[in-house]
Amino acid sequence: MVDIPTWAWAATIAVIVALFVFDLLVAVRRPHRVGLREATFWSVFYIAFAVVFGLVLWWLAGSEAGTEYFSGWIVEKSLSIDNLFVFVIIFSRFGVPEQYQQKALLFGIAAALLLRTVLIAVGAAAISLFSFTFLIFGLVLIWTAVQLVRHRKEEPDVEDTWLVRRARGILPVSTDFHGGRMLAHEDGQRVMTPLLLVFIAIGSTDVLFALDSIPAVFGVTEEAFIVFTANAFALLGLRALFFLIEGLLERLVYLSIGLSVILAFIGVKLILLFLHEDVSHSVPKIPTPLSLLVILLILVVTTIASLVRVRKHPEERAQAGSIRKKRDRPRSEEEAGAR
Template identity: 40%
Template structure:
C-alpha cells in the first residue's frame, strides 16, 4: 500500500510542531530538567507515538501498525544504549546542563535528515538487490556478537582525526556562550564549543543509525513505517536522556539484551524467504528479551542503590 504524500506532509508538520512546543516549554522553564519532569515528558512522547500508531492502524491496517510498534520498540531500546555515549560526550566537552537540551533538539532535526536519507537509500538497495537483506542480517549478527562478547569501548574524542582537524580549521572560542552555537568576537564570527559538541553528536548518531536502521528492514520494508518508527523513537530521546543519564549504571544487562534483540532480528532477516516469523511473535520475543534484561538489571543493582542511600 502506497502512503499518500499528504500523510508524509502531515507527519512532518506534526513532528516540527511537537519539537517547537518542547523547545518553547524548555526555554520558558529556564532551568535544568528535573527527573520528574523528564519522566513526565518521556511518558508523553511514548503516548504520542502510540497515538500515531493508532492512526497507522486506522489508515493502513493492523499489520502495518504492528510493524510500526515493533520497529519503534527496537529503535527506542537502541536509543537507551546510545545515551551512554551522549553522557560521555557531554562530560568530555563539559557542556552545561541547560545547553545540553539545545544540542539534543538540533540533533533530532539533523537525525531527521540523515536517517531519512539513509532509509531511502537502504530501501532502494533492498528493492533493487534482494540479497542485500542477507548482508544486513549478517551485519546485525556480527554487531550482536560484538555487543555480547566485547566490552563497551569508551570513545576517545580528543584523538579523533575529525576533531583535530576541526580545531585547526574552524575558529572556536575557548568558553561557552550560553546556548549559542556561534558568537561574534572582536568583529569576527566564531563557533563555540557547543557547536563542536553538536558536530560530534551528529556524527555519533550517524554511526548509531548504521547499526539500527538495518534492524527494522527485518520487520518491514515500507518506507513510511521504517521512517516514522525511527523518528518517533528519536523524538523522545531528549527527555529520555535527562531521565536516564544518571541511571545508566543500573542497566548492567541492557547491552546484553540488545545484543540478543539484534541477533534475533538478524536471524529473522536471513530466514525471511525460508522461515518467515510472524509479526506478533517477533514483537513478543523482543518485548520479553528487553523486559527480562531490564528487570534483572534493576534487581542486581537494587542492593547497590540501597547501600548508597544508607551512606
C-alpha cells in the same frame, strides 16, 4: 504492502516537524535545568502520542501494519536509549553546563532524524532493486551485535572522531561557552566554543547509530512509511527522556548485552527472509508478532537482570559499549614527562 497516499505522508511529516519545532522552542527560548516533573510530563506526552499514532495506523491500515509499527518503534526506542548513554559521555567529556544540554540534545535529535530519513530512502531503494540487501543488512546487524558484546565495557571515544579532529584543526577552541553560542571572539581572534565541538561529536556518533538502527527496523518491516514513522516517533521526546532516566542509565548494566541479542535476532530474521525469498520457500520466516514478543521479552529480562545485579553489586555502573576497540592516543610530552 500498505498503500500510503501522498497526503498522509505530507500530513505525518508536518506533524513530526511541528512537534520538533515545538520541542525546540520549549528548550531554546528558556535555557534551564529540566526537573523530574517536567521531564516526566513530556516523556509521557511523546510516548502517548507515538502509541496513539500506532493505534490509528492499526485502525486505518490493518493489524499487520500496526504490529510492524509497534515492533519497529520499540526497537528504535530501545536503541535510542543507547544514544542517551553516549550523550551522557559527551556532556561529561566536554563539561556541558546543564542549561545548554537541552540545546545539544535537540541538535542530536534533528541530525539523527535527517540522517535516518536519507538512509531510509537509500535502504528502501536498495531493497527494491537488490534482493541480497536483506542478507547484507542481516550480516551487518550480527557483526554489530558481536562487536557490541566484545566491547560492552568500553566507552566510545567521542573526543577523537575524525570530524572532531578536523574541527580542532580549523579554529582554536575556547574554554568558555560564551552564553551558548557556537562561535565567538577572544582577544580579536575567532574561536569555536566547546558547544560547537559537542554538536560535531553528537553528529559523528549519529552516523554510527543510524547504520545500526536502519537495518534493524527494516528487519521488522519493509514499508518505508512505517520505518520512517517508527524512527521519528522514537526520536521525538528523547530530550525529555534523557533527563527522566539519566540516573537510571548507569543501573542498566546489561543493556549492551540485551541490545546485542535484539540486533542478532533481527539479523537472523533478515537472513532467513533472504533465504526464503531467493533460495527456497521451505526456509521459515519469523513472523512480526513473534518478533515483537521476543524483543519485549529481551528488554524486560535485561532490565530486571540489570536492576537485580546492581542491587547486589551497587558499585557496578553500566557502560555505553562500543563497536570498536578504543584506540590508544599518543601521550603528550607533558604527560610523558610526568611519568
